[in-house]
Amino acid sequence: MMTVHEVSKLSGVSVRTLQYYDKIGLLKPAKYTDAKYRLYDEAELQKLQQIMFFKELEFPLKDIQAIVNSADFDRNKALNQQIKLLQLKKEHIENLITVARTMQTIGFKHAKLDFSVFDSSKLDEYSKRAKEQWQHTPQYKEYAQKTKGWTKEHDNLVMENFMKLFVEMGKLKDLDPACDEAQEIVQKMKDYITDNLYTCTNDILYSLGKIYDGGGEFTENIDKAGGKGTGAFTYQAIKIYCGKK
Numbered sequence: 345m346m347t348v349h350e351v352s353k354l355s356g357v358s359v360r361t362l363q364y365y366d367k368i369g370l371l372k373p374a375k376y377t378d379a380k381y382r383l384y385d386e387a388e389l390q391k392l393q394q395i396m397f398f399k400e401l402e403f404p405l406k407d408i409q410a411i412v413n414s415a416d417f418d419r420n421k422a423l424n425q426q427i428k429l430l431q432l433k434k435e436h437i438e439n440l441i442t443v444a445r446t447m448q449t450i451g452f453k454h455a456k457l458d459f460s461v462f463d464s465s466k467l468d469e470y471s472k473r474a475k476e477q478w479q480h481t482p483q484y485k486e487y488a489q490k491t492k493g494w495t496k497e498h499d500n501l502v503m504e505n506f507m508k509l510f511v512e513m514g515k516l517k518d519l520d521p522a523c524d525e526a527q528e529i530v531q532k533m534k535d536y537i538t539d540n541l542y543t544c545t546n547d548i549l550y551s552l553g554k555i556y557d558g559g560g561e562f563t564e565n566i567d568k569a570g571g572k573g574t575g576a577f578t579y580q581a582i583k584i585y586c587g588k589k
Contacts, residue, residue, distance in 0.1 A: 345374065345383040355392055367561045369552075370409045371395060376559035394422050400429065410487040410542065413551065487542040502540050507569045509533050513578050514570020521581035530578075530585040546586045553582030 352359045365371035366382060371392055373382035384392075391412060398408045411417060491499075509532055516526050530549075537544035537552075544552075556566055557579035566575040 345385055346389070348373070348382040348384070351384050351389065351392070354389075355396070357392065357396070365392075365395070368405070368409070369555050369562055370405060370412075372555055372558045372560070372562070380559070382560070390419070394419065397422055397425070397429075406491075407488070413548065414542075482543070490541060506533075506536055506540075507565070509536065510566045510570040510574055510578065512570075513581070514574040517571065517573050517577040521577055522584045526577075526581040527585055530581050533582075534585075549582055550586045550588060553579040553586075556582075 346354070348359055348362050351357070352362060362371065362382070366373060371388060374385040374388055375383050377383065394412055395408055398411065403411070494502075509529055512532075513526065513529050516523065516529070519526065534544045534549050537549075555562055556575045557563060558575075563575040566578065567573065570578075
């Protein structure tokens with residue numbers, strides 16, 4: 345396990361950014377210590393690498409979140425694209441270095457003016473095609489279509505209405521998570537995500553459930569809405585709904 349500071353030093357991603365990724369549910373730690381310190385394992389580091397790859401392709405964070413949480417996400421495909429992108433960048437930089445060294449050796453006056461080395465169209469075209477491939481996944485397209493034209497106010501309203509479901513769940517947390525009332529709320533959550541964001545399969549729902557009980561600010565916000573223990577109770581109810589042991 346690595347601390348958030350160790351991950352920051354290894355990856356070059358600031359501690360503040362890693363904390364923000366945790367807050368929005370993009371990259372949750374593997375666990376939290378009793379003192380609330382974040383700990384990351386190999387799976388989280390691999391996911392961070394994929395997030396950094398998509399940032400290289402200039403994807404917005406909300407789009408990256410929709411993609412890496414998609415059931416269709418293929419890590420090997422993403423890695424192959426990352427390698428190709430780095431090869432193109434390497435080729436582009438090496439051409440620039442060659443021209444710069446030539447100018448340094450023979451002088452500016454004698455060097456042939458060559459602006460073609462500044463042409464990054466090949467790199468740009470590959471980045472564009474890579475984006476298009478991911479943007480054509482069903483979850484991404486559905487998410488992009490449903491959130492198109494949303495204002496910040498509407499975005500906040502959708503989240504506020506979703507949090508009301510945790511208020512309802514909190515009222516049941518002293519009961520058995522398998523009770524009909526709790527299972528009905530889980531169904532409401534699944535339907536709400538499907539209606540407002542993207543089709544929420546049981547696998548996606550289960551992954552979200554682990555985030556709800558994962559600790560940190562996300563769990564704190566849920567417990568603030570429904571009372572202490574709501575995040576953990578919701579996860580247990582989701583596990584039962586999804587048939588997980």
